[in-house]
Amino acid sequence: MNGSATTSVTRRRLSRPDRQRQLLDTAWALIRSEGTAPLTLGRLAETAGVTKPVAYDHFGSRNGLLAALYEDFDVRQNAIIDAAMASAGPTPQERAAIIAQRYVECVLTQGREIPDVLAALSGSPELAAVKRRYQMAFMEKCRTFFAPFCRGSALSSAALWAMLGAADALSDAAVRGDISRDQAVAELTATLLAMIERSMTQD
Known part of the structure; x- marks a missing residue:
């Protein structure tokens, strides 16, 4: 043959x-x-x-391929984040640390490919909508995860968008080698804790 x-x-x-x-x-x-x-x-x-x-x-189409790649990454990332949330300790510090660790590690595992796909996704409204859908789902997951530590109302959308921006920027910097994995995790943990602490002091 x-x-x-x-x-x-x-x-x-x-x-x-x-x-x-x-x-x-x-x-x-x-x-x-x-x-x-x-x-x-x-x-x-x-x-x-x-x-x-x-x-x-x-x-x-090429856009369909890029969307499928992002979805492929997001499905794997969500599975890892869900497992981390299920096993997280009860304190804000433990919860912030586990989310920061898993988020950064997911991006590092995928390497330079995911920043390239994310950049390509922003090139058209259709692909940007795909990215935004998964971003919104992740932020809602975090809102629920940290809800026990919020006073009065849930985490604001502004706070969650700021957290997500920091998570992406720190992870990308770690992928490029501008900062270490540990530095990215530590800074993202601090960002998450600051977000939680602000909500705890709100009337």
Whole structure:
């Protein structure tokens, strides 16, 4: 059996979820080595060893691929954050520390790829909406997680947006090597605690 026939058989054996997983893993590898600028569905198909129609069938467009990559990262990040929240201690310090650790570690694990995807996501209203949907979900999760320490009312949206901005900036700086992982975690922990402490002193 020649190489082309072998590849064809391999393609048929992959289920749709397995094929999508392969394509996403290939896309992450391409971004890791080249960034998002040259990422196209044609390039993805060529690198993954499939035809262009296969890539288009899964993602529809380059924007669809970028959105799928962000969702792929967010699903994994959410699973890690959810597990951390479930095992967190009862004090504000313990809760802030575990969220800071897991958030920074998620971004560091993905490496430079996720900042590139986030930058690409901001390039169109459609993709920005995808990013915002997941941001809002994460902030609501944090609002609930820290609610026991708030007095009178829940954490404000302004405070949560400020926290998220700090989390992204610190994680990106750690990815670039501008600061260490420990520095990013310590500063984000302090930011979270300051947010909680302000809510505790509000009447």
